[in-house]
Amino acid sequence: MLFSDxxxxxxxxxxISFEIFPPKTDRGMDNLKKELAELVTLxxxxxxVTYGAMGSTxxxxxxxxxLIKNHFGVExxxxxTCVGATKTELDTLLQEIYDAGVRNIVxxxxxxxxxxxxxxxxxxxxxxxxxxxxxIRKFEVSTAIKNYFGIAVAGYPEKHLEAPEIGIDLxxxxxxxxxxxxxxxxxxxxxxxxYFDFVKRVRDIGITVPIVPGIMPILSSKQIQRITSxxxxxxxEVLREKLDAAIxxxxxxxDIGIGQCIQQSKELLAWGVPGIHFxxxxxxxxxxxxxEALSEDLENLKARGMIANTL
Ligand code: FAD
Numbered sequence: 001m002l003f004s005d006x007x008x009x010x011x012x013x014x015x016i017s018f019e020i021f022p023p024k025t026d027r028g029m030d031n032l033k034k035e036l037a038e039l040v041t042l043x044x045x046x047x048x049v050t051y052g053a054m055g056s057t058x059x060x061x062x063x064x065x066x067l068i069k070n071h072f073g074v075e076x077x078x079x080x081t082c083v084g085a086t087k088t089e090l091d092t093l094l095q096e097i098y099d100a101g102v103r104n105i106v107x108x109x110x111x112x113x114x115x116x117x118x119x120x121x122x123x124x125x126x127x128x129x130x131x132x133x134x135x136i137r138k139f140e141v142s143t144a145i146k147n148y149f150g151i152a153v154a155g156y157p158e159k160h161l162e163a164p165e166i167g168i169d170l171x172x173x174x175x176x177x178x179x180x181x182x183x184x185x186x187x188x189x190x191x192x193x194x195y196f197d198f199v200k201r202v203r204d205i206g207i208t209v210p211i212v213p214g215i216m217p218i219l220s221s222k223q224i225q226r227i228t229s230x231x232x233x234x235x236x237e238v239l240r241e242k243l244d245a246a247i248x249x250x251x252x253x254x255d256i257g258i259g260q261c262i263q264q265s266k267e268l269l270a271w272g273v274p275g276i277h278f279x280x281x282x283x284x285x286x287x288x289x290x291x292e293a294l295s296e297d298l299e300n301l302k303a304r305g306m307i308a309n310t311l
Contacts, residue, residue, distance in 0.1 A: 001075050003104050003150030004182040006045060007210040007274050013302035015212070015275030016043070016291075017185075020282050021050040022060035031282075032064070036072060038284035042291045045275070046075040048106050048152075053113040054084040058093065066100040077152065078102055081110025082132035086124040090132070094139050094149075104150040106185065107132045107176075129153055130175035137180040153177070155184040155211060157198035161232040170205055177207050184209060185277045188216040188227075190260065191236050192267050213268055216279035217286050218243070218257025220250045258286050262293045269297045 006015045018039055023029050039047070049065045051057055061078050068076035078097050082090065097105065109129040126132055133151055140148040153176040156169060163169035173184070184202070189195055195213050202211060218224045221243040228235055235243065239260060246252035265276055280287050 001046075001103070001150075002147055002182070003077070003152055004147070005150070007183060013298055014269060014273060015045045016298070017212070017275060017277045018042075018044045018047045018280045018287070019050065019214075019277060020047060020064070020280060022052065022057040022064055023282065028282075029060075033067070035282055035284045036068065039280065039287060040068075040072045040074050042284075042287060044074060046077060046104065048077040048079060048104075048277075051079040051081050051108070051110070053081075053111055055081065055089075056113065062093075062096060062100055062102070065097075065102045069101050075104070076102055077104035077106055077150070079106040079108060080132070081108045082126040082129070082135070083110040083112075084122055084125065086122050087126075087135065088124070090125075090135055091139060094136060098143075098148060103148075104152070105136060106152045106154075107136060107181070108154055128172070128175075130172070130179045133176050133179035133181050150183075151181045152183045152185050152212075153181040154187060155198065155202070156187045156232075157189050157194035158187070158232055158234060160187075166201065170201055170207075173202065174205055174207055177209055182209060184211045186211065186214045187231055188214050188233050188279055190239055190264070191234065192264055192271075194234075195268070196271070210274040212275045212277050213273055214277045214279060215261055215264055215268075216281070217261040217290060219254050219281055219283065219286065221247045221253045223281075224253075224257070254286055258289050261286075261290050265290070265294055266297055269294070269301060 020032065023032050047068050049061045049068070051061045065076040065078045068074050080093065107129060109127070109132070126135065133153060136149055136151060155173055159166040159169045163172070177184070186195060186198070199211050216227070224235070224243065242256050243253060246256060268276060278287065
């Protein structure tokens with residue numbers, strides 16, 4: 001099933017998706033398989049698999065996305081970045097993704113590897129996400145198969161770090177949608193007002209595709225500080241104080257994170273989001289608690305036939 005199909009039915013429940021990343025070691029891979037076996041029992045509509053900086057997890061990304069689809073029977077998506085890749089390499093990879101039975105792509109520009117400030121753009125490659133989306137749609141035309149891939153792109157409620165201001169970032173977001181993206185998945189945020197304001201601004205410039213909030217349940221104070229410093233997400237003062245008090249206590253930080261995630265998700269669902277994309281950080285225990293806490297909200301929305309195609 002393609003991204004575009006998930007969000008088009010008016011009588012559907014909110015679409016729940018999970019995001020995982022390829023582990024670096026074989027042991028990590030074994031652990032991930034165990035966690036995946038738990039995660040799929042929570043009934044996600046699809047699971048996406050990230051792509052390491054400069055294509056560093058290329059094979060593993062596809063291997064895991066294929067495992068999710070073909071072994072666990074859950075729809076999956078490969079993240080794909082264009083920095084550092086040639087057009088020919090992208091074509092080869094797109095064909096491999098299709099041949100593995102994976103039908104959805106989260107299309108991104110990508111970042112330089114950790115510790116490096118700049119990326120070297122390939123002579124025969126691209127610099128921005130919109131160019132990758134355009135490339136994928138052209139690739140589809142070359143195969144003569146319609147609706148080859150569903151495409152999601154990234155949106156930034158607090159603006160992308162490099163963008164001088166949010167208005168310019170939104171113009172660039174529109175380029176990605178105009179190039180053929182079906183859905184926007186947002187960067188993580190801890191204050192829903194950023195998302196509500198973002199949706200309004202995105203709609204004001206004529207973007208109509210669904211905007212799925214990306215939510216990261218916190219698992220450790222230090223980890224979330226590192227992640228937010230890299231992506232520019234604000235941690236609200238009250239939450240920061242709680243996390244500071246749990247700086248060396250991951251169990252406590254996880255409890256705080258679960259509470260925060262449930263609170264944010266309930267408010268988003270009540271507001272009418274088309275779905276929630278959880279950055280699950282390759283663990284299932286906290287997601288079991290979170291999904292349990294949201295089950296009633298999700299059931300109620302399903303029973304009411306929430307309108308899942310407008311936001
Ligand atoms: P773009 O849309 O290209 O934007 C990058 C910057 O350039 C922005 O400031 C934008 O305003 C500006 N810009 C865009 N187009 C133009 C243009 N035509 N002319 C001038 N300026 C322009 N990274 C990974 O490496 N692997 C992953 O798997 C991954 N998954 C992600 C999933 C989600 C949901 C999100 C939100 C992010 C993910 N990232 C991932 C991070 C992402 O690669 C970085 O945030 C990256 O810096 C930007 O990618 P993008 O596709 O949003 O870039």
